[in-house]
Amino acid sequence: MKATCWMDKGDVRVQDVPEPKILNDRDAIVKITTTAICGSDLHLYNGFVPTMKSGDILGHEFMGEVMETGRGVKNLKTGDRVVVPFPIACGACAQCRRGLHSTCENTNPNAWMAEKLWGYSPAGIFGYSHMLGGYPGGQAEYARVPFADVGPLKIPAGISDEKALFLSDIYPTGYMGADMCNIQRGDTIAVWGAGPVGQFAMKSAQLLGAERVIAIDRFPYRLRMAHERIGVETLNYDEVDIYDALRDLTGGRGPDACIDAVGLESHVSGPLFAYDRVKQAIGLESDRPYALRQAIMACRSGGIVSVIGVYGGFVDKFPMGAIVNRSLTLKSGQCHVQRYMKPLLERIEKGEIDPSFVISHRLPLDEAPRGYEMFLNKEDDCLKVVLKP
Amino acid sequence: MAMQGTQRSAGVVSLAGRRDRRDGGWLARMSRPGEERFDPQRVGTALGWFSVGLGLAELLAPVPLLRAIGLKGRSPSPLVTRMAGVRELGAGVGILTEPRPARWMWSRVFGDVMDLALLGAGFAARRANRKRLAVATAAVVGVTALDALCAQRLTAMTRVSAGSPDARSVRARKRITLDRPADALYRFWRDFTNHPKFMERVETVQVTGERRSHWRARGPAGTTVEWDSEVTEERPNELIAWRTLPGASIEHTGSVRFEPAPGGRGTVVTVEMQYSPPGGAITAAAAKMLGYAPEQQLQEDLRRFKQLMETGEVVVSEAGTQGGAR
Numbered sequence: 001m002k003a004t005c006w007m008d009k010g011d012v013r014v015q016d017v018p019e020p021k022i023l024n025d026r027d028a029i030v031k032i033t034t035t036a037i038c039g040s041d042l043h044l045y046n047g048f049v050p051t052m053k054s055g056d057i058l059g060h061e062f063m064g065e066v067m068e069t070g071r072g073v074k075n076l077k078t079g080d081r082v083v084v085p086f087p088i089a090c091g092a093c094a095q096c097r098r099g100l101h102s103t104c105e106n107t108n109p110n111a112w113m114a115e116k117l118w119g120y121s122p123a124g125i126f127g128y129s130h131m132l133g134g135y136p137g138g139q140a141e142y143a144r145v146p147f148a149d150v151g152p153l154k155i156p157a158g159i160s161d162e163k164a165l166f167l168s169d170i171y172p173t174g175y176m177g178a179d180m181c182n183i184q185r186g187d188t189i190a191v192w193g194a195g196p197v198g199q200f201a202m203k204s205a206q207l208l209g210a211e212r213v214i215a216i217d218r219f220p221y222r223l224r225m226a227h228e229r230i231g232v233e234t235l236n237y238d239e240v241d242i243y244d245a246l247r248d249l250t251g252g253r254g255p256d257a258c259i260d261a262v263g264l265e266s267h268v269s270g271p272l273f274a275y276d277r278v279k280q281a282i283g284l285e286s287d288r289p290y291a292l293r294q295a296i297m298a299c300r301s302g303g304i305v306s307v308i309g310v311y312g313g314f315v316d317k318f319p320m321g322a323i324v325n326r327s328l329t330l331k332s333g334q335c336h337v338q339r340y341m342k343p344l345l346e347r348i349e350k351g352e353i354d355p356s357f358v359i360s361h362r363l364p365l366d367e368a369p370r371g372y373e374m375f376l377n378k379e380d381d382c383l384k385v386v387l388k389p
Numbered sequence: 390m391a392m393q394g395t396q397r398s399a400g401v402v403s404l405a406g407r408r409d410r411r412d413g414g415w416l417a418r419m420s421r422p423g424e425e426r427f428d429p430q431r432v433g434t435a436l437g438w439f440s441v442g443l444g445l446a447e448l449l450a451p452v453p454l455l456r457a458i459g460l461k462g463r464s465p466s467p468l469v470t471r472m473a474g475v476r477e478l479g480a481g482v483g484i485l486t487e488p489r490p491a492r493w494m495w496s497r498v499f500g501d502v503m504d505l506a507l508l509g510a511g512f513a514a515r516r517a518n519r520k521r522l523a524v525a526t527a528a529v530v531g532v533t534a535l536d537a538l539c540a541q542r543l544t545a546m547t548r549v550s551a552g553s554p555d556a557r558s559v560r561a562r563k564r565i566t567l568d569r570p571a572d573a574l575y576r577f578w579r580d581f582t583n584h585p586k587f588m589e590r591v592e593t594v595q596v597t598g599e600r601r602s603h604w605r606a607r608g609p610a611g612t613t614v615e616w617d618s619e620v621t622e623e624r625p626n627e628l629i630a631w632r633t634l635p636g637a638s639i640e641h642t643g644s645v646r647f648e649p650a651p652g653g654r655g656t657v658v659t660v661e662m663q664y665s666p667p668g669g670a671i672t673a674a675a676a677k678m679l680g681y682a683p684e685q686q687l688q689e690d691l692r693r694f695k696q697l698m699e700t701g702e703v704v705v706s707e708a709g710t711q712g713g714a715r
Contacts, residue, residue: 024702053708072701090700094568094654106696109706112685124706134708146704 002389003057003140004368009047012369017057020136020144025072028148030084034161035062035138037371037385038169039195040263040310044128045372048264048286049312051113051131060086060126061168062138063161066152073149082152084145085337086169087123088135091150102334107146108133117313122334139368141389153341156349162356162386163348166200170384171355172340174200174261177308178208179340180331181257188212190246190255190298192291194222194234196358196384197308198261202230203353205259214249216242216291218267221381229357238269246298254300262291263309279316286313296322296330307332358384365389429542433490436539439532440481440497447474459521460511469507476500494540501533558665561683565691568655569698571647575626577698578645581618587693587703589686601634614638640665658694660687 003017020029038061043049063083066076076082089101096104104123108114111121113131124146127137136143145152155164174197181189189205191198194217202213213232217223223234235245246255264287267273276288295305296319305328323330347353360383363371371385446454451470465473480500483493508526511517567574577583581594581602588606592613595603600620608614616637622630622644630644643662650657664683693703 020707023705023707026700026702090696090704092568092699093695094566097568106700107704109704110708111692112689124704130708133706135706144707146706147700 001141002365003136004059004365004387005054006044006052006056006058007054010045012045012058012372014366014368015055017055017140019142022068022070023144024146025070026147026149027070028066028073028076028145028152029068030062030064030082030138030143030145030152031067032062032064032138032141032143032389033081034064034165035059035140035365035387035389036165036168037061037139037368037375037387039197039375040128041372042376043264043310043312045376046265049129049131050117051110051129053130053134056127056129056134057136057140058127059137059139059143060128061165061170062126062143063155063165063168064143066148067142069148075149076152076154081155081157081164083155083164083167083341084126084138084143085151085153085167085172085341086128087125087334087337088133088146089123089150089338090147091338096150096338099336099339100333101336101338110134125334139365139387141365151338153345155345159345159348160356162359163354164345165386166196166355166358167337167341167344167348169335169337170197170358171200171353172337172344173197173308173335174202175204175340175344176333176335177201177259177261177306178204178210180306180308180333181205181208181210181259181304183208183210183257185209186211187256188214188250189257189259190214190216190295191232191259191261192216192266192295193261193263193309194219194226195261198259199226199230199358199383200355201259201261201308202226202232206230206232207347207352212249214246214255216294218269219378221378222383225383242294243298250300254298254303256300257304257306258295258299260292260295260305260307260309264288264311264313266291266309276316285316287311287315289315289318293317293319296328299326299328301326302328304329304331308335310334359386361385363387429539430490432535432539433484433494433543436494436497436532436536437481437484437490440477440484442481444474444477444479444481447471447477449474457521458508458525459518459523460514465507465510473500473504473507476503491540491543494536494543497536498533498540501529501536504529505533558663559683560661560663561687562659562661563684563687563691564657564659565695566650566655566657567695567698571626571649571656574656574658574698575629575647578694579623579629587697588690589693608638616640658691660691662687 001017001019002014005013005015007013022029041058044052044058066078066080066082068078069076087102088107089096089104090106093105102123107124108121110130110133114121117131124133124135126135153167178201183189183205187210189210191201191213194215198215202215205213215223215226215232215234216237218236218238220236223236226232227234235242266288268290276285279285280288291309292307299305307330322328348355360381361371361374363385365387368387371387374380374382375385447470451467455470477500480493480496483496484490487493508522508529511522512519581596584594585591590606591604592607593605597603602618604618605613605615616639617634618631619634620629620631622628626647628644628646632642633640641662641664643660646659648657662683696702696704
């Protein structure tokens, strides 16, 4: 079958690879009908995630048709249309039972690697390094889905692939970013990053009752999209000082909650960028945390900083003093997709949201390498690339 | 006598051990009949006091001391001698006060070598009294040998006091919490034929009696190891302890305990293993270098045990079965 393979930093190729097989009773094989490139795939593309090996199949946002199920999978049958959540969760361990599926205790066969970096291991993730399980991803024609009786969600015939696909990651991820803000009537929410996840966070903040949502980015087309499609206020950090602007917009108090939907490769204007980029290049810090630093400094005292952008290791100059002295709450997590999928599908069915609004490009799977380039370089106003195997 | 190392860190027993150490002179006790002649702890304590004395002398009266060992003039200078004194004092205090004096004893050995170098340099000095210098050098050589022997013994005893029945063995202990009741876990564990399902290196287990079983496992470098094991203690839903029978290629004892986690949150499983690898600690160190770390192996086996008990299967990714994620 054809699959998008990570060959090296900046080198992704569509190659012919062996088809997946059922390895365990609770597995299913899914024939992929629609898949997508995630912003977090760009961290792999740019070589910021350790333990990638040449030939690893990428992709953790995918959906398709059930081709085959293991003996232990009773709730799915051949031909079912399913969306597959990006974290692999067993559904039985204490973490899964708490609804913290992305920290499942059982699904990372390489848990020891993750423990070295993070203390304990989270769940395994499709196509996202060996440290997170070494599972082949879904930018391919087929994928093996472990614990298929727990993760995949059946999609009714009336909902198109493009509407349903983002239930696999970015829609629940954005939603969880807003959910963690514990939004109250009258709240102002600032969102760093107007990429797909940031836009879902903005939309979700509105759905959860935020009075005002402010988008922060440096790409005018992304800010324009967010303004036109979601109706948020926008700030371009290349043009204004974000702290001053947010302070002014919120009457001198700061946003009630700040969402970091940027993660470890954030940018900033000026010499600070060079400082962190150099430290990152020589290995003194693994992640560049400007958006996070800004979000912490800008947040109202007693407010919530919600981090859904991906960080991998260590950050530098972390404003812990602001968190302690101003009673801020820092919340984070890889999305517990399994917990959010069903209620979010209901929102789609009710017509409250059509997640396909983020799609800017549709390419055949063969053109995945071009999709990565376009997405990385923000060519042709690229926001979200969907691939069709 | 070697067992005293084990006892030092263990409450009541350790008090008895210390009292025992205080009465009587160490020289007298060294050759007491019926006991091992060389007790590194007593010798170590004596050497510690010797360090303190020598250190004070070097620090407070470097010039008379240098003259006494046949060195006059500037080589080595009183300053160097004072510095050596600081070193000696440090080693002495370390040996006498630290719970694990082995490394301080090694610092004495290191210091001895430095002293020998300085004495060697002294022979070249024009104003040296070579006869006195030779006596001093001989004394230091003797002390060096004693230090090295004592340090070596203390190091071996430190290994013992880490909890193994003898200095050659390797110990591993891991705990894991499972969201399953203790009785189910106990039943599964007690049926030893289940073990190849989660113990990576175990290939087959045959039950050969009510308390006995025969095990076959993959050893290092493509070898196969076999042993017979006997349950030495079992308390239903609480504990199983076992040991290998004579003739085992990897002698070991082990135990597994099942305890309720606080707040009804499942069961805490604790496994303790003590291996005596053929060739002892050296083999163990070599195996560790080759990646066979018993602690890590036990951790991974327990993870698979948890997966199997909680989800019904051992989790695999293609990377694990085919060596590449494809």
